[in-house]
Structures are given as C-alpha cells and as structure tokens.
Amino acid sequence: MRSANCVAAAAVLFGSALAAPITDPCIPQLDPNPVARAAAVSARRDGFIYGPSLTGEAAPFPNGTLGNARTKADYDEWNKDRTIIDELIALDVQSLQAAIQTNGGLNSWQDYERILYDGQLNNTNPRGPAPGIISNATQDLLFSMERLSEHPHAVRRVMANEPLPFPLDDAITSKIVGSENTLQSLQAGNRLFIVDHSYQAKYGVATVVERFPVACSAYFYIDPESGNFLPLAIRTNVDADLTYTPLDSANDWLLAKMMFNANDMFHAQMLHLVVSHDVTESVHQAALHTLSENHPIMILLERLMVQAYSSRIVGEELCFNPGGHWDQLMVFNQFGCRQFVTDSWPVDGRYQSGYLENNLRARGLIDANGQSVFNSFPFYDDAKRIRDNYFTFFTSFVNSYYKSENDLAGDFEVHNWFNEASTLAKAQDFPQEKDLSKKILIEVLTHFAYATSVSHHSVNGGAPIASGTLPFHIPAIYTAIPKEKGVKDLMPYLPDPATAVLYLGFMASFNRPFYGSDGRTLEDAFDATTVQRLNQDTKSASKALLDSMQELSQQIRSRAFDSQGLSQNMPFIYRTLDPAYIPFFCAV
Template structure:
C-alpha cells in the first residue's frame, strides 16, 4: 500500500481533528487540485460492491473493507455491554414461567412484563400499554405515533379500495355518513399491506395481508373503521363485530404493520443514508466540513448491512423464527421497497412525505393530534437551525455553494456511479444544501428511532396486541371464542416467547440514555467540533440545549382529564433526545 493510501485508510477509519487549519471548502483551483489527488486515492480503494442485505450498493475495495471493519468494531464495542443486559433479562424471564400462568388467556400476556426486562427497558412499556391496549383509539393513534409511515389520507377523487356497507359505517361512526361521504369530506384514511401476501411464508407462522380504513370522527378523533384480511375468506372486520373478532382483526393488522415497519425502515433510512455516504466518501476531501459532518451522522453505518443479514435474514434467524415471511422473502421485500419509491431521497423529506400522504396540509380536516409530527418537528427544526448556521459559516452566498467542486461532484457521483434515487442533481443554494443535510440527520434519528430501537420494546412489539406472527391460520369465519390461541405460546416450545423478546430487546439501547451517544449530542463531539469554527460550536451548543429542554417536556408528559396524551391513550416517548441515539442502529 502506498503512503498516500495508508494515510487515507487512517483518516477514513481513525480519528481526525481537522488539523491545525480546521475544516475548509476548496480555496481556488490550486487547492482543488491538491485535495483532488487525495480524493483520487480514496476513489481507487473505496469502491462500489454488491448489496449485502438487499437494497443499493455496498462498499468494496481495500478502503471500503477497512471502513466496514472499523464500523463493525465500533458497533460491537458499544453493544457488548447491552448483550449482557439482554442475557440477564432473558435468564430472569426463563426462570419465571410459573408467573405467566400458561398464557391461556389474552390478559395473561400482561404478566410477561411484571418484574421483567428491567435491565433493557428500565422504565417499562409506554404508559398506557398495559392498561389501554384494547381501546380502538390506542390502535388508531399508533398509526400517528410509533407507526406513522404506512397510513395516508385518500384523495377525494380516489376510488374506494373496498366497500363497507352503509348501515355498518353508520353504526361505527355513530352518524349518517357513508364511506363515500367520508371520502368526499377528506376524512377517510387508508393503509395497505396487501403486497405481503405474495412473499414466501415461514413454517407454522401465519398472517393476513390486511388493508384498513381509518377516519376522522365528527368529534375530531382519528379512529379505525374497517380491516380487510385479503386471504382465505377475505373477511372484513369492523368495530361493531364481536369483541374477540375485532380484537383479532386489529392484531392481524398489527402483524402486517410490524413486518412493514421493520422492512420499510431498512430501505427508508439505512440504505438511503448508506449510498449517500458512499458517494460522499468518494468525492469529498476529508478536510471538507460536510465530510466531517457526515462522518459524525453515519457512525457505525456500514456495520448494519452484514449484521442485518446475519441477525435478520439468514436461515434460522429473526425473520425465519418470528415472522410469517421468510428471511429471504423479507430481504427481497426490502429491495423491492427501496427501488420502487421508498429509496427516493428528496421525496422522503420530512414535510414533503407527510404532505404527499395527506397527513399535514391535507385535503380535509386537520388531524387534531399527530404525535409523530409534533415530536419530530421540534427535533427537525432544531436540526435545520444547526445545519443553516453550519453551512452559512462556510458558504457566504449561493454562488459559493455553486462554486464548490467537491459538493457538486458529490451530487454527480450520487446520481451517477452510486445510482442513488432522487438525490439532488446539483447544489445551487445554501437552502438546497441545508435541506439535504437536514434530511440525512432526520433519517438517522427522527425517522429510524420512531419505528425501531427503544420504540419496539416500549410499544410497537408489546404483547398481546403486537405479535410478529399469528400461531394459527387466519380465520375463515367470524365467531372466534379465544384470541389467545393465535398468540405466541408459552410452551410448545417455551423458547417462542424468549426468542421473540430476546430479538426485540436486542434492538433496545438503554445504555445510550443520558450519554454522549444520545440524540442531544448529535453535533457535540470533540472529533467533529475540534476542526470546526466558532459558529458551528455555538450552533452545536444551542442544539444540545434545545434537546435537553425538549426532553424535559417529553418526560413531563402525563395523561389529561380524558386519560389521553397528545390525543392518544398512551404516552409516546420514543423520540426523547436524551434516550434515543444520534445515529442509526440495528
């Protein structure tokens, strides 16, 4: 290896503090030529290789492999203590079988949480999960909090995906409104998981392929209207069905939504950021401030794909043992999602996505409460404020942005060899650059951690309402007498429950809470700030203080006089900046 390549390897995988001169953008043609020589060395050793766990390209070449190894080492150092906590909680749970009373009834599944999982989820499930879990409002408001990426408002001109008879709609809504009238009023919402029916199934695990309607009631609440199974007898369930039937219908939808969230988030966060970072490594000098920023935001990023393959997709791992669709099917589903819209960079911008799905500024009544948006927008605004201060400290005008050959090369690389989808074709302005960088920060934090990490164990994978699969085939007729028979059994084998919890709690990161790995410290890092300037350091301090203040607000939330928090019968704290990480995890 040449001395130049050795230096590049160290700077890619080691620690660089910006040198005595600090981060700089190219200072004229001569400086661009000097920096370009080092960039070319990186390009020769950091190459595009085939995908490892579905989706876009993945690093190869001597520098690419070294960067992967460094990310994996960092990830393992961080998660090893967490693994010890998981093992302790699993051992305690396995010795408590008598406590669970056989899990013969629906309510006995709540016993799984009594005195358990204290190391990995010290605060327990989200307030309301163990008391209000059967409420329809709980089920519907999850679509606006911890699982906010599968639902959309139907445009008034839409054709109805399926029909529900007027008398039933009237009974559900308590009004004279028909399904067509709800549509015309802009009050009808839809989630569609029918595509899951086509993928290969695991043995002895079952699922429907639900689509569902939600609506805004005359009182302004966001509520469920109907769930269709799309398998077998293709039954349509509504809240006026018998309690057991309707409860199972909500569980069947949750099974589909759980699978969707776990596959979708890989395509929508990890893989979008991965390909943008690869293009940046091959085009930005390590002296560039944006390189330093992206290096911070992508901490451990390249560890995710090999871990996902070995932990989620390989034969006999998480998808094969817990979910109704095989690991191979799940990996291919991720790839299909990525290349069929989910992987589009600019289309996923925070408000762009929510507007496109009619969840904000929609053609109809405003959602009275939208917990995901309310939480994420506070963090997003703070991230954007940091990015604006950061970028303006290096670029004094739009012309300066246009004249930076490295960031223009980043855009060209992303749209060329990297084959990124919907990435800016060029950077014309400070605002455009701020938008792109804010979006990357948004993906690694306020998107990812709303559906994964601590969110899983606290609400999105809690039993009895959120199993990863059904354990009996989808009913062919209504009139079931026991919901528990469809849930993971305690025995036959007992490991079913333990495997499920162990895999879920492995995603939790309790040791990150109140540490410098938390979201509050996203920009407050000596490695990043030592090479930066006064404006950037001030902006990082302002961001951290804003996050501490927001965390206090989140931690102070309680139920109001109606037993609700942000319109939901649970308190959602997944985006607490002192507990969520500042970067992607698995």
C-alpha cells in the same frame, strides 16, 4: 504511489497516529495545499468501490480496500455494543423464564401482560413500556392513534378521486360513524384513511415455526362529531377474506387488530432499512468518493454515520439469514424481506420525497401549509421539532462556510458529491447538481440527519420493546386464521412462551439504554468534540442545537395523562423520539 496514498487515506479515515497533520477544515478553494487534498480524495475514491447491495436491491454496499476496512471497523464497533446488550438480554431472559415457570406457563391474555412486563425487562428497557400501552391495549383509540405516533409511515388519506380500496356496506359504515355516513361521504370530506398491507400476500411464509399469513388492509376515519382518528374496518385479504369492524364481537375485532399489527410490524421494520440505512448509505458513499476528509461537511456526515456500515452486515448475519430472527419470529421469510426492500427502494427510498413535509403532504396527512389534518398528530409534533432544530443548525453551518452562492458554486467537491450521489451511488430523487444552492444544501444535510435519527428510531430504536408489547402486538399469527367470525379463544393465536421470550429478547436488542451515559443520544449529535475543529459559528450553533434538543426532551418526559386518561389525545404516552434517549445515528 497509489498504495501509499491508500494507506495514508486509511490512516486519516480511521484516526491512526500515522495520519499526516490536518489543517483547519475548509472548503476546497481555500485549502492551502490543494494538490495534497486532491490526491487524498483520489486515493479514497480508488479505495472505496461501489459493491452490490445487501438485503434486496437498494443502495450499493462498500467494497474495495478502504470500503472493506470501513465495514470491518464499523462492525467491530457495533460488536462492542452487541456484547453489552447481549449480556443485558441474557439477564432479562433468565428472569422471564423463571417467572413463566413459576406461573406454570402463559395461560391467559393477562398472563402475557403481567408475567412478561410487570417488573421484567429492567436491564434492557429500564424506562419500561410506554405508560398505557398495555393497560389500554384493547381500546380502539389506542389502536388508531398508534398509526399517528408509533407507526406513522403507512397511513395515508384516501384521495377524493381514487377508487375505494375495498368495499364496506353503507349501513355498517353509518352505524359506526353515525349521521348516515358512507365510505363515499367520508372520502369526499377528506375524512377516510387507509393502511394497505395487501401486497404482503405475495411473500413467502417462514417455516421454522408454523405461522399463518394475513395481508390486512384497514380503514380509519376522522369522526365528524369528536374529531378523533378511529378505526373503521380491517380486511384480511387472504383465505375467506373476512372484513372485521368494531360492530363484531370483542374477540373477533381484537383478533383483527392483532392480525393487522403483525402486518404493520413487518412493514415498519423492513421500511426502516430503506428510509434510513439505504438512503443515508447511498449519499454517504458518494461523499466518500468526492469530499475531502478535511471538508467541514464530511466531518458532520461522519459523525452521523457511526457504525453505519455494520447494519446491513448484521442483518445478513442475524436477521435475514436462513434460520435467523425473521425466519424464527416473523411471518414472512428472509426472501420476502429482501423482496420488500427491492420493491420499496424506488418509491420510499426517494430522497427529496422523504423530506418530512413532502412525505406527509403526499399522503394527505398535512395540508399545503404544513398543518396537520388531525386533532392530534404526536409523531409530527416531535419529528418536526427535531427536523426544525437540525434545519436551524445546518442553516448556521452552511452560511458560515459559504458567505455567498458564489462560494458554494466554487466548491467543486460538493458539486461532485451531488453529481455522484444521483448517478453512481444510485440515490433516488437526490437534487440535481445543476440546481445546487445553499438552500438545497441545507435541506439535504437536514434530511440526512433526520434520516439517521427520526426515520430510524421512530420505528426501530427503543420503540419496538417500549410499545410493540405482547399480546396485542404480535409478530405473526400462530394458528390458522378464521374462515368465519365467532372466535371464542384468542390464546391459540399468540406465540407460545418460548417464542414470546425469544421475541422479547429480539425486540430488546434494538434498545440502547446505556447511550445516554456516553454521549451518543440525539441531543449530543454534534457535541463539542465533533465541532472543535469547525468555525465559531458552527460551535455556537451546536450549543443552540443541544439546548433545543434538551428542551424537547424535557417536554416529552413531562407528558402525563389528563383528567380523561389521555395524553396528546391517546390512551398511552408517546415518548419514542426523546432526544435524550434515542441515538443520533442508525444504531442496530
């Protein structure tokens, strides 16, 4: 009997023609056939087993009859996209190699910009690099504002009562900031910020190609005069432990920013595994154990988990395997990657702490009222719009299926889901089942959708190839870092032509330029097909969600430089979270 139930459950799960007729989605207390419903949930629970985590110690990974079938199905679907993107990458790599050969190599900083990006990568990145990201790469304002747009997850305010992360001479600080400012006065005025990657010093270095590690910490500040967010100092935390500032030579300061970028790239790419893949997989696996296929919530969760369980398999197969992408390109090896995930999961994998405002407020980037502390915070502007759009949708959805708190109290499947998520599924900081309310359910669903879209694609979707451009954004340092200041030539620190092409191909593999034509972008998250079996209120909310996402997309696509050559007070145009371009799911 159990085997038959597993087959039936698998048929429903994968949409087989063998599946039994499905009634209208409903909460369990309204199901006309509760016995069959309970049997199907039990069969799925038996078929999905919590297996060991992949890529570090974080969320469990599905095992069991149905778990293995699900991961294989997700991988097969991902592989179809991989075939397409590999073909596009091959075309671009061929063009890049020909251009480099014609030029006689990459012989200057300008060659990296001109040869690698001028008319190249048209197949994998038809939008091209973010306007201004290359031409204005050496500007300090671009470097600092990338922390508030493309790489927003590591910056935090130095709190008034904490020890200063590292020292900086008062005379130097005053000369940069003006008006006799010191680190202490900036800290006391809530104007001092830190990005601290010093923890990376403990990770092992990849040896496929010789690279040299740094573990940079960087101070940023809000300028008292202009209000701009600007860089103040960068400390390498290794070897001679040099501290660089804008007062150093142009080459020294530019190298310092490049070294920092290598650390920040590693942080962003590894962090996204935790805050998107691990967070959503742990919660979804609990749902697979507790919610009926016929539960309205499950229908929406499944939509957001397209290809979800391919991601960590792909990582083990192509990225974090011996000799894989990380060993080939990044400074830290596969073991460092796994250690990062293990270290980060208990902190950055916390569910409620990951809510947009909770996270930014804890880092001192917004105030108690949710207002930004900066004169421009591009990531927050777009991320909040997307989160708010989702919140409005899920409010309508939850209120339509639960007319009262008593209706939710009677939904034992959702109560079981909450209980299992925070226990067996190991979801960190997930709301307790005893505290469940409509408000909390709306917040949970909103963050789930936020995690599969904003958390993932803000750093791992098309962003790396659109804004993580060479030669400024390097994945590693390719010659020994200086023991003293006075660098004359930056070329030895850059990847050689073969490595540069390999890196661009890898960055391109995150991009999915063809998703807009097949309904897999964020604006189509809950399309008509997904909600066709759901109630009318949800269908109306879905249409409103589409309209609001399209409106945001149009606004993002209309961004341009002002008379000062700035957009959102940045010397480049931020468009990473365009809902008409990025996927609604964690596309690898």
